[in-house]
Amino acid sequence: MISKTELVAETLPVREDRCAEEGWRGELSRAVSDPEELLTMLGLPRELLPAATAAARRFPLRVPRGFVARMRRGDPNDPLLLQVLPLGRELEEVAGFVGDPVGDLSAAAAPGLLHKYQGRALLIVAGGCAVNCRYCFRREFPYADHPLTGAAQRQALRYLAADPTLSEVILSGGDPLLWGDGRLAALAEELARIPHLRRLRVHTRLPIVLPERVDDRLLGWLTGTRLQPVMVVHANHPREIDGAVAARLRRLREAGVTVLNQAVLLAGINNSAAVLGELSEVLFAAGVLPYYLHLLDRVRGAAHFEVEKARAARIVGEMATQLPGYLVPKLVREEAGQNAKVPVELQVSA
Numbered sequence: 001m002i003s004k005t006e007l008v009a010e011t012l013p014v015r016e017d018r019c020a021e022e023g024w025r026g027e028l029s030r031a032v033s034d035p036e037e038l039l040t041m042l043g044l045p046r047e048l049l050p051a052a053t054a055a056a057r058r059f060p061l062r063v064p065r066g067f068v069a070r071m072r073r074g075d076p077n078d079p080l081l082l083q084v085l086p087l088g089r090e091l092e093e094v095a096g097f098v099g100d101p102v103g104d105l106s107a108a109a110a111p112g113l114l115h116k117y118q119g120r121a122l123l124i125v126a127g128g129c130a131v132n133c134r135y136c137f138r139r140e141f142p143y144a145d146h147p148l149t150g151a152a153q154r155q156a157l158r159y160l161a162a163d164p165t166l167s168e169v170i171l172s173g174g175d176p177l178l179w180g181d182g183r184l185a186a187l188a189e190e191l192a193r194i195p196h197l198r199r200l201r202v203h204t205r206l207p208i209v210l211p212e213r214v215d216d217r218l219l220g221w222l223t224g225t226r227l228q229p230v231m232v233v234h235a236n237h238p239r240e241i242d243g244a245v246a247a248r249l250r251r252l253r254e255a256g257v258t259v260l261n262q263a264v265l266l267a268g269i270n271n272s273a274a275v276l277g278e279l280s281e282v283l284f285a286a287g288v289l290p291y292y293l294h295l296l297d298r299v300r301g302a303a304h305f306e307v308e309k310a311r312a313a314r315i316v317g318e319m320a321t322q323l324p325g326y327l328v329p330k331l332v333r334e335e336a337g338q339n340a341k342v343p344v345e346l347q348v349s350a
């Protein structure tokens, strides 16, 4: 852990720090965004291209190269590929699948700040993501209308300071770790000055898709204030956790960060007790506990990923008969207007 003075010094443009940052930023800027390039890299048939190009026009393709390297070549059904490859099916209109399925827009308490649940407020600190997940409930979220910059950040901090019932702030997005560490360190310091806040939580997929992002600078601000640090990462399939990812997850834990995982239950990707059980095992080996397993939010373009609720209840019920309780994620669904993520009752067979 580094001291606050060192943190301030760190935000100065020291040459080697800049290089470290350019490391993950470089990876980010080299992310694959051209469907044709992705198909070529993986040796996949060109017949997939017209649909991919059409679907990418609505929600662009974006995937870091390190994540592509974990996909199986020549397999159009690879569970990592299916999370990022634009498909023609996304363009089908399906009843009940809409633009803002979780009611985010109506919950904005200030620009860039969602306060839906008691005691916790969520800051949308960065609009974009390192990866565009095809099932994302924010695929149509108008990030640009909710930026947390300058005046908006001051307004959000005033809101947080004025509500003593808040004990936790969640940095979310988009992906909050797309911000540089200097900016995040300054924000963490400001939050630590609000006396009723106790915890700083970060919701991010970067440690999974771009593990280089977890470095000493990040650990510096995350563990460098009086706020207790929690990180919730997002992996859906055990093959997302390779050696490099596991090593960075362990570093977070060794630095004193409580690390949890949330996953989305996705047809054709992780809809079995075997795959999800293996995910829990590899995460735990890296020091991460499963937290939530979300039923798909019914966002337009994602209908083909849906696993029906009764099936989900059986899958997680089966996990409960095979694993220690702490390796069974909480199966939940998000319902607009509810005060918590709504638990789904498991179906455990004898």
Ligand SMILES: *Cc1c(COP(=O)(O)O)cnc(C)c1O
Pocket: 114, 115, 116, 117, 120, 121, 122, 170, 341
């Ligand atoms: C999911 C969510 C949270 C966090 O909920 P937990 O149950 O504490 O993980 C907070 N705010 C918003 C708006 C959310 O969507």
Ligand code: SF4
Pocket: 128, 129, 130, 131, 132, 133, 135, 136, 137, 138, 173, 174, 175, 205, 234
């Ligand atoms: S990382 Fe999360 S917010 Fe970003 S596209 Fe994927 S699911 Fe959506």
